[in-house]
Amino acid sequence: MYANHRSPIHHLALLSPESSWDLLRETIFGQEDCPYALQEIGWNIAENCKGLPLAIVLTGGLLSKDSKEEDWKRIAQDVKSAIARNDGDQFMEILSLSYYSLPHHLRSCFLYMGVFPEDYEIFVSQLIKLWVAEGFIKPLSHKSLEELAEDYLSDLINRSLVEVRRRNRNGEIKSIVIHDMLRELCVQKAQDEKFLQLMNSASHVFPQGRNNQRRVSIQFNTFNHAFFTVVHDSFLHSLLCFRHYRTNFKSVIFRLLKVLDALTMTFDEFPIGIVELVHLRYIALCLGGEGRLPESICKLWNLQTLVVSRRDLDDIKSDILYLPSNILKMPQLRHHLFERGFFPYPFLAEVIGKDAVVLENLQTLADVKNFPCTKEVLELMPNLKKLRISYVHESSTEWSFYEFNNFVYLQKLDTLKCEFISRDDGVGKHLPLKLALPQNLRKLTLQGCIISWENMTVIGSLPNLEVLKLRDFDFEGSVWEPNEGEFTKLKYLLIRNNSLEQWHADYTHFPRLQHLCLSFCNKLEAIPPEFGDIASLEMIELYKCSSSVVASALLIQEEQQSLGNEGLRVRVNSKSDYLNSHSNTSLRKALRLNSGPVQLLAGMAALRFLDAKR
Incomplete structure (x- = not known):
């Protein structure tokens, strides 16, 4: 009956540090006060339980009103070990009920x-x-x-x-x-069932029965290549590394390996021995120096996921990761994630030749430079869901060469990020294209271009669009007035670094908007006051915007609070000079938009906010 449909949903969480300490104190002392000398230590113990009530109650059971300060300090050093030593069996027995269910x-x-x-x-x-x-x-x-x-x-x-x-x-x-x-x-359960072995020390010898280990997680801080000689004859199926190393190790000899997650290890060059591990389904690694994947990688016919990042690049010219074209002929591939990946030309002829392979399983192609979106190439990826691409524009190359209008052939595309960089005059080149985007698109990011209002209507008309990010981006004019019926499902809108001056919109244009983020919008006069009527709006986030934009956001918030809507928040993430000066003038300019008593009260609140920023 009393639920506020305009307030955000409350998600049940772990206990806060304050509530954790209250529960621990009541468990030990009941209604009595905790001695002052134990309060700080007790607070630390409660924090180390990390909000789990069961852990707090069991820890409280280890202590009593008569416990000495030394006992409290000992438990504070390692709560988990203290429980394991005293009530470990009981604790694990209770938690195990969740596992066995x-x-x-x-x-x-x-x-x-x-x-x-x-x-x-x-x-x-x-x-x-x-x-x-x-x-x-x-x-x-x-x-x-x-x-x-x-x-x-x-x-x-x-x-x-x-x-x-x-x-x-x-x-x-x-x-x-x-x-x-x-x-x-x-x-504990994983080790009992020989499901997993953790290596937390620099010891290079597996525990007894190491040949039965299927998965190993390396979590120690030092590394020795002798480790590989220990496990190469094992039945190891998965090797995951979570500590940073640099190595020139070239051969990896695990005959049955399916998963190799070595993204924290930087290889000077691609370890060529990997291509012999024909059972591999997942590879994640980092290349330093010259980045180049070998043609022989296509021998990994079972490969589903390939993640390659770049690190420690001293020469900016070497940041490109060169990809062989036959990598798009591996039928089991589901996810390609690269960092500055590039297919050398002639790319099209090799991919769409007589032995072309339709990649029915491919869902992700990420961070590829100058990828030609021809109809022939995109039709080989009918189930692609996520595409992240970037284009460096040379004066000798027309944008039309890349055929952006063919995105429409990716009917299952869910996420598209497209960045445009011009080497001639910096970002902001006008794109002479007719956008044709698939109707299933839910997330769209455009960066570094100018777009016409006609194409903005194409974007606004996407029936499933939920997230729109426009970075280093300009519209064709200085006034934006969306058409009614556009952006019907948009939840998040980011506009960063553009010359937009006026924005005329209301709740009919963005009926489901939850989060509005404006960044470096120095010329924008104000956020439309009608945004306060958007029932779903939860957050307005501003970074390095004009003080009039800040004032307009605070006016909207103040008006909504006066109407009982406490769910809308305004977050200003900058203490820039334009918040430190001329605040009165900017505020009066914003107040002229609305001059009623509620707006005047909001203006006073906005002025106090600006004074506080100063």
Whole structure:
């Protein structure tokens, strides 16, 4: 009855440090006060339980009103070990109930969380690719493996076995974490079942029975190539490394390896021995020096995911990662993620020749430079969902050479990021093109170009668009007035670094907008006051915008608060000079837009805000 439909949804979370300390204090002392000498130590103990009530209660059980200060300090140093020494069996028995209640198809997915270091932020995109490569996801006819993996992850989250850390701009889960205590459960169960072995020290010898180890996670700070000689005859299927090394090691001899996640290891050149590991499904590594993938990589017929980044580049000319064209003829590939990848010409002739392969499984092609979007090439990728490309424009090359209008052939495309860079006059070249974008597109990023209002209408008419980012970007004119019926599902809008001066819009143009971010919009006069009528709007974020824009945002917030809407927040992320001077003049200019009593009150609040910034 009293729920406010305009306020954000409340997500149940772990206990705050304050609530953790309250629970710990009540567990130990009941209604009595905690001695002053123990309060700071007790607060640290509560914080180290990281919000898990079960851990707090069990820790409180280790202490009593009569415990000495030395006992508190000892437990504060390592809460997890203290529980393990005293109530470890009871604690793990309680947590194990959650594990044993899991359906069998989720148990491997949960145990796999143990491969990541303690307090590690796990990115969902990486985790899902690893689960698929490991074979944990069983196919269903009506869903892709990645979609099923997302369902599995949602189930673990709903069971409170993992926690959401960050979300994308449209609300999708971006990263997760696992509580230390639950991770300990993962590691213990994984070792009992010979599912996983952690290497936390520089010891290069596996525990007894090492040939039965299927997965190894390296988490120590030093590295010795002798490690490879120890495990090359094992039954190792997965090797994941989470510490940074630099190596010129060229051969990797794991005959049965399926997963090699070595993104933290910088190889001076591509380790050629990898191409002999025909069972590989997942490769992630980092190349320094000259970046070049060998033609022989096509021998990896089972490869699903290939991630190659660049690091420690002393010569800017060497930052390109040269890709062989036959990499787009590997039928099992699902995800290509590169850093400044480039296909040398003649690219088209090699890809679309008589032995062309339709990449039915390919879903991701990311960070490729000057990729020619011809109809012939894009038709070989019918199920592509994510495309990130960039173009460096030479005066001798016309934009039309790249045929951007062919994006429409990617009917399943969900995410498109396109960056344009001109070497002649910097960013901001007008693109003489008729945009033709697929109707399923949900996320669109354009950077470094000028676009006509006609093409903005094409973007606004996309029925499923939820995220729009316009960076280093200019419109054809200084006034933007969207048409009614555009941007019907847009949730997040970013406009950065342009010369827009006036913006005429209201809730009918952006009916579902949740987050508006304006950055370096120095010429914009104000945010349309009608934005306050957008029921879904939760955040207006401003960075290095004019003080009149700041004042207009605060006016909108103040008016909504007067109407009982406490859900709208305004965040200003800059203390720039234009907030330190001429605030009265800018504010009066903004106030002239609305002169009622509510606006005057809001103006006073805005002025106080500006004074505080000064």
